[in-house]
Amino acid sequence: MNSTNGNAGFDARTIDDIVAGVADKPGALMLVLHAVVERVGYIPVEAVPAIARGLNLSRAEVHGVISFYHDFRTERPGRKIIRVCRAESCQAMGAVALATHIKTRLGIDFGQTSANGDFTLEPVYCLGNCACSPAILVGDDLYGRVTPDRFDELLFLVSRAGGSA
Amino acid sequence: MKNSILYVPRDSSAVSLGADAVAEQIRKEASSRKLDIKIVRNGSRGMFSHEPMVEVAIDGGRIAYGPVEVSDVASMFDANFLDGREHRLRLGIADEIPWLKSQTRLTFARAGVTDPLSLDDYLAHGGYRGLARAIELGAAGVVAEITKSGLRGRGGAGFPTGIKWKTAADAAATPKYVVCNADEGDSGTFSDRMVMEGDPFVLIEGMTIAALAIGATQGYIYLRSEYPHALRALTEALETALLKNYLGANVLGTGKSFELEIRLGAGAYICGEETAMLESIEGRRGMVRFKPPIPAIEGLFGKPTLVNNVVSFATVPIVLERGAEFFRNFGAGNSRGTIPFQLAGNAKRPGLIETSMGVTLRELVYEYGGGTASGRPVRAVQVGGPLGSYFTESMLDVAMDFESVAARGGILGHGGVVVFDDTVDMARMARYAMEFCANESCGKCTPCRIGSIRGTEVIDDIINRRKPRENLEVLRDLCDTMKYGSLCALGGLTPLPVLSALKYFPEDFGLAARDVDFIGDDLTISTSGAGNSHAIAQR
Numbered sequence: 001m002n003s004t005n006g007n008a009g010f011d012a013r014t015i016d017d018i019v020a021g022v023a024d025k026p027g028a029l030m031l032v033l034h035a036v037v038e039r040v041g042y043i044p045v046e047a048v049p050a051i052a053r054g055l056n057l058s059r060a061e062v063h064g065v066i067s068f069y070h071d072f073r074t075e076r077p078g079r080k081i082i083r084v085c086r087a088e089s090c091q092a093m094g095a096v097a098l099a100t101h102i103k104t105r106l107g108i109d110f111g112q113t114s115a116n117g118d119f120t121l122e123p124v125y126c127l128g129n130c131a132c133s134p135a136i137l138v139g140d141d142l143y144g145r146v147t148p149d150r151f152d153e154l155l156f157l158v159s160r161a162g163g164s165a
Numbered sequence: 166m167k168n169s170i171l172y173v174p175r176d177s178s179a180v181s182l183g184a185d186a187v188a189e190q191i192r193k194e195a196s197s198r199k200l201d202i203k204i205v206r207n208g209s210r211g212m213f214s215h216e217p218m219v220e221v222a223i224d225g226g227r228i229a230y231g232p233v234e235v236s237d238v239a240s241m242f243d244a245n246f247l248d249g250r251e252h253r254l255r256l257g258i259a260d261e262i263p264w265l266k267s268q269t270r271l272t273f274a275r276a277g278v279t280d281p282l283s284l285d286d287y288l289a290h291g292g293y294r295g296l297a298r299a300i301e302l303g304a305a306g307v308v309a310e311i312t313k314s315g316l317r318g319r320g321g322a323g324f325p326t327g328i329k330w331k332t333a334a335d336a337a338a339t340p341k342y343v344v345c346n347a348d349e350g351d352s353g354t355f356s357d358r359m360v361m362e363g364d365p366f367v368l369i370e371g372m373t374i375a376a377l378a379i380g381a382t383q384g385y386i387y388l389r390s391e392y393p394h395a396l397r398a399l400t401e402a403l404e405t406a407l408l409k410n411y412l413g414a415n416v417l418g419t420g421k422s423f424e425l426e427i428r429l430g431a432g433a434y435i436c437g438e439e440t441a442m443l444e445s446i447e448g449r450r451g452m453v454r455f456k457p458p459i460p461a462i463e464g465l466f467g468k469p470t471l472v473n474n475v476v477s478f479a480t481v482p483i484v485l486e487r488g489a490e491f492f493r494n495f496g497a498g499n500s501r502g503t504i505p506f507q508l509a510g511n512a513k514r515p516g517l518i519e520t521s522m523g524v525t526l527r528e529l530v531y532e533y534g535g536g537t538a539s540g541r542p543v544r545a546v547q548v549g550g551p552l553g554s555y556f557t558e559s560m561l562d563v564a565m566d567f568e569s570v571a572a573r574g575g576i577l578g579h580g581g582v583v584v585f586d587d588t589v590d591m592a593r594m595a596r597y598a599m600e601f602c603a604n605e606s607c608g609k610c611t612p613c614r615i616g617s618i619r620g621t622e623v624i625d626d627i628i629n630r631r632k633p634r635e636n637l638e639v640l641r642d643l644c645d646t647m648k649y650g651s652l653c654a655l656g657g658l659t660p661l662p663v664l665s666a667l668k669y670f671p672e673d674f675g676l677a678a679r680d681v682d683f684i685g686d687d688l689t690i691s692t693s694g695a696g697n698s699h700a701i702a703q704r
Contacts, residue, residue: 026447026448026466027428027446027447027448027449027466028448029448029449030428030429030431030445030446030448031428031448033431034390034429034431055448061449064449064450065448065449065450068433068450068451068607069430069431069432069433069451070431070432070433071390071430071431071432072431083391085352087352087353087551087601088352088353088510088547088551088583088594088597089352089353089509089510089581089583090352091594091597092509092510092511092583092584092585092586092589093510093511093538124391124432125350125352125434125551125601125604125605126349126350126351126352126353126354126391127391128177128178128349128354128355128357128358128391128392129177129178129181129355130352130353130354130355130507130509130510130515130581130583131178131211131213131355131507131508131509131512131515131516131517132178132181132182132213132216132515133509133510135181137391140393142177142178142180142181142394143181144178144181144182145181145182
């Protein structure tokens with residue numbers, strides 16, 4: 001959950017700081033993982049031992065939680081994550097064709113990052129924007145009634161604002 | 166010079182259609198014309214066919230204009246819209262628009278009307294009167310009132326809220342927790358989101374009443390990460406409530422303490438299942454727990470935990486404020502009160518429709534929805550989210566209450582209604598239901614974990630005419646196993662969209678009606694006449 005993905009980079013101190021900030025809260029692991037994603041942009045595998053130690057958990061437990069949730073990626077994503085809704089309401093309004101267009105336009109499939117590192121494309125199952133289907137989320141910005149043309153306009157604006165592509 | 170008050174929604178759906186840019190353009194235009202204006206970022210009234218909907222307060226009401234695009238703003242100023250004058254986008258007095266006026270807004274009385282982040286506005290529009298009455302009634306009185314109201318959980322299962330509250334109140338162990346399930350993952354639903362963005366204090370008030378009623382001291386709102394706007398609105402509302410002593414160590418001087426914290430999900434649909442959600446809050450994989458024990462007795466951190474959905478909690482204040490009798494006078498049969506239906510998909514006028522339970526699906530789809538957005542015939546309507554049944558056009562007279570929908574083999578679920586036109590391929594939708602289940606299964610039970618993957622393979626085989634007869638038999642067995650053998654509703658209900666698609670749209674699978682008549686009208690699979698009770702045409 002981040003508008004521009006954090007690029008603080010990974011260092012053990014960052015992890016220790018994050019853990020120290022929430023370690024006294026019950027069920028702190030989810031809080032830690034969200035904070036790592038917020039700060040670093042993803043969860044580097046090297047962070048797992050520090051998280052495990054800080055929360056008195058096994059590495060397996062930490063890894064198990066990371067691998068369970070779609071949001072906890074272990075590779076650095078593109079500068080913007082584009083999430084395209086694949087759920088029923090959006091399908092009823094052309095989401096399948098929209099997803100195909102977006103994949104072609106970006107030259108990547110779901111789960112991939114564009115070669116220039118600008119965009120990561122992810123499927124999402126409902127953004128709660130069902131009355132304005134089809135919907136996509138670009139970073140934290142929600143868009144509704146997205147047609148292929150509207151996506152191209154958006155991509156142009158987002159790329160220009162991002163200073164690349 | 167007078168100071169005009171304008172309303173431009175901050176609701177994320179309105180923003181997704183350009184509301185922020187419209188607000189900015191209005192500011193610019195007003196400033197260049199040297200006009201004094203104040204823009205309130207209200208929630209949305211839920212009439213999304215006309216969002217972004219701009220309202221201007223004049224004597225006699227708020228005049229609505231919409232849908233407004235940035236390019237319309239200058240012409241609206243030219244037409245003196247600040248005085249409520251005529252313009253091609255003028256919709257009249259907002260409260261008088263038939264689409265809105267015909268609704269019964271109880272839970273959503275303030276949505277789109279107030280500034281959602283202003284506690285003063287909340288108080289001025291009846292906010293915290295429910296809590297005041299709850300404090301008068303005392304814990305047992307509150308539980309009795311909720312029970313008497315007939316309120317049933319709005320999250321999907323429709324469990325009687327009063328019974329749940331009584332169970333948690335009677336549990337002896339401490340501390341107790343109140344947990345709000347805000348992991349609204351069903352496609353076609355957005356009422357929870359609209360509460361959190363458009364009237365967050367009503368959720369906080371409802372949870373506070375619940376905490377007083379069961380004796381809880383800590384609350385959590387488990388919010389899905391797909392809702393960044395709701396997170397911002399809720400976070401700000403929580404800070405304000407804490408600052409003004411509506412939360413914290415001594416709630417309104419009652420001597421009772423109630424702390425409330427947001428916990429974010431991480432993109433797992435299964436965490437909308439209450440026990441998986443509790444696991445997630447505890448910092449673990451969202452694996453479904455065996456029940457019993459039920460959460461009201463042994464829930465979060467092993468302690469008594471009251472779990473309700475956002476809309477359920479948000480309905481509690483009005484029940485307390487107006488009384489159980491007032492609430493139960495709405496509704497049908499054992500489905501009391503109003504419910505916010507959410508009309509989505511291929512609907513011409515989609516949005517939030519709060520009305521008495523028992524309204525027909527046809528009224529929702531045609532009278533509110535105006536048919537399809539594409540202008541093509543309605544072919545299928547899915548009720549109750551991704552685990553709900555598909556209905557045909559000829560079945561739309563079903564009354565939308567828990568019992569009537571169940572009698573037609575469906576679930577009311579969280580009140581989502583998704584419309585499809587005649588271009589839909591129902592075999593693909595059935596396959597998608599299995600694929601979704603496979604994607605989102607927590608993996609704990611085999612029927613759901615393996616059954617869903619096998620389901621996609623078998624549907625592919627049927628569609629591709631690979632031994633359709635044998636594979637229909639396999640699909641039938643598989644749905645039976647998932648329905649009766651799964652640990653929770655994900656595996657247990659995935660057969661509903663699959664079997665309803667198969668039963669009512671067999672032609673999309675390359676099958677004839679007689680091929681699927683083994684599926685009963687209530688979508689149970691007839692097991693009479695052991696073996697081949699159904700005749701599958703040889704092709």
